[in-house]
Amino acid sequence: MKISNPVLTGFHADPSMIRVGDTYYIANSTFEWFPGVQLHESKDMVHWNPLPAALNTTELLDMRGNSASGGIWAPDLSYADGKFWLIYTDVKVVNGAFKDCTNYLATTEDIHGPWSGPIRVNGVGFDASLFHDDDGRKYLVQQTWDHREYKHAFHGITLTEFDVETMQLKPETARTIWMGDDVKLVEGPHLYKINGWYYLFAAEGGTVWTHQEVVARSRTLDELSFEASPTNPFITNFDTPRSYLQKQGHGALVDTPSGEWYYASLCGRPWHHETESFTDPRGWCTLGRETAIQKVEWDEDGWPYIVGGHGGERYVEAPKDAIETVAPETRDQHDEFESDTLDPRWNTLRVPFDAKMGSVGGGSLRLIGQGSLCNTFDLSLVARRWQAFDFDAETCVEFDPKTYQAMAGLTNYYNDQHWSWAFVTYDEDRKCRVIEVAQNDRNNYTSFLRENAVVVPEGTERVWLRAKVRTQWYTYEYSFDGQTWTELPVRLDAKILSDDYVNQTYGGFFTGAFVGLAAVDYSGYGEVATFDHFDYKEL
Incomplete structure (x- = not known):
């Protein structure tokens, strides 16, 4: 089987992909549209079936009056301790110096819901994700917003320990673990522990043509302890303007039961008027930001890379242990x-x-x-x-x-x-x-x-x-x-x-x-x- 990208067409941005047993799940941003957080499942990464959206009550999500493109930004789905954990952000201010937002946590033992909560977590920045370390400790990893006009608004990636007893953060543990590189606009962080290394995946460059995903790693979670991959960017289409997929970047890493690796990313598919240049403007993505999946391998120094080059591929080999999934043949x-x-x-x-x-x-x-x-x-x-x-x-x-x-x-x-x-x-x-x-x-x-x-x-x-x-x-x-x-x-x-x-x-x-x-x-x-x-x- 082949993965045909995008796997989720039409406005399925900021994918958070995980695996539980033999099943893969994707959570996507929904912004001001209700219900919040679209969910899909698959056993082969090729065919995806929709699940009930996670945030379907005003107790979990009330966006009345939110500005356009406010609301749910970059939800994070994870699984630990026998249940699903969902971190989501409700952004109330979109334009200007401030990004007033609140991060919430909801959990469930059944992906179909209902979801508990919401637990108010913090408002430090958007794109928050929850990292479950192998010693049982948990951490919130998030973009950090700085409203001051003499600073860059994207003030690095902040890590804060989460207390599972009180189900609250420990603000005194907050520290900046990475500031990103000179591309700036570092956001969308996801943290993984692989072979004794902490790997930080983060998006940079804004979710436009300059968008990219980069990787950094560290042996510890100490302040500013992460070093960037020498092969960054991990994925981008900034320098591949004629690729079928554009804007790839923000996403999540997942492994298969047999040890293969894949990366789910947002993407765009631009078209052009006949009178327009193919590269400037690069085009118009009327279907919004969609979800694509790329194959990942690791080099001899332990850094991940996209198979086929950092521009990604339209067609990707499905996992060798994929279980063929029955899904609707049409979107009609x-x-x-x-x-x-x-x-x-x-x-x-x-x-x-x-x-x-x-x-x-x-x-x-x-x-x-x-x-x-x-x-x-x-x-x-x-x-x-x-x-x-x-x-x-x-x-x-x-x-x-x-x-x-x-x-x-x-x-x-x-x-x-x-x-x-x-x-x-x-x-x-x-x-x-x-x-x-x-x-x-x-x-x-x-x-x-x-x-x-x-x-x-x-x-x-x-x-x-x-x-x-x-x-x-x-x-x-x-x-x-x-x-x-x-x-x-x-x-x-x-x-x-x-x-x-x-x-x-x-x-x-x-x-x-x-x-x-x-x-x-x-x-x-x-x-x-x-x-x-x-x-x-x-x-």
Whole structure:
């Protein structure tokens, strides 16, 4: 078998991979999307099955009001003492001098949950991980944030002993074990003990084209005792601009039962417009940061290296002792909303789906109009990841608004400043319902059809809407019978829904594009939109 990278497509960033027995687990960042911390399992590293997300209650995670790309950064999954340990960070401030965050700990004996906690750990910095030493002691390893403008914000890697009796840290034991190298932005630390050495894996260079992973090691956990590998960077695509995978870096090391080694890393897959240089800009990763797995071997001096070179490979030999895993053959989704709970592939923003947003079951999803798609507090939106560059997404909505302040339809969404949608609303001049297409680009809102918005014929109960995404561009279509479709005369640039585009003007650029269903009624009267199905089909 071959591992085909990426193994988790579409917004599966910052993988924390572990092995328990013959099973591998991956935990991924989810940022402002709820539920928090995506989990997958596999026995062959080739085929991965989703597990229930770890943070599915507001007791474990409440992000209401969090800024875009705040929330869950780089969770760490580990296993010791007969249970799973999950360290996760909730970041409340994204832009500016401060990164106000809180690190929490939750545990469970069953990866399917429920998870206990949360135990508040500290707020020293994000990207915290828990190291279980072979003498029974435990340590929190974390990026350290420095708000002072005359210092570099990434102030090395801090190690603090964790007391298993009190389930709290011992702040007096905190020490800086490594400052990183001249690339700076050292973060995402994971610590391993192998053959008497402590190996520190850490990301550097920021999660953009300069991203890389480096390795350092020490015989002790003393302050500033780690020395960098002479072969760093361990993995990077900074100098491989034509590689299929880009941005590789932040991730985790794992061994197989028979002693092979692999490394799970985030990655990006950029595309380009025909008019653009292949290297500047390097491209647009509309699927966000995904998860790839590379083979690792060790040199005669005990330093790890990526098989095939530090740029990584698209196809990688699977473990020799892999147990073939049965997983879904497609990522397509068809939902007729028969269940009274949302399909696990759906996500909401910041808080769980509840009665304030609407209800589901009996063949429909009913969304109660709340704030606009710019709202970070009260928003009725359910969405799923883009997981392919080319796909169609379709829905059908019943909606009878009486004001232009009420809207409902199909959206392609990156964050509150970058999104578009095709929607049904009310035109007070023509005194009828219409279909409009609008886009929010860097918080500049544009209605494309205006006086040419499509009139919904009197007596028409349902409107079908479809998005056709074709890598660089996407369009919307409508139908009044679900059979005959008409394209709306707007072609939208998909790059606006990419990390790389958002990064040009905004500091939160860590997620990926989503497609979903939304209802807005900022008049405050809660107009209800009823959706009877949703289809997502990759091409």
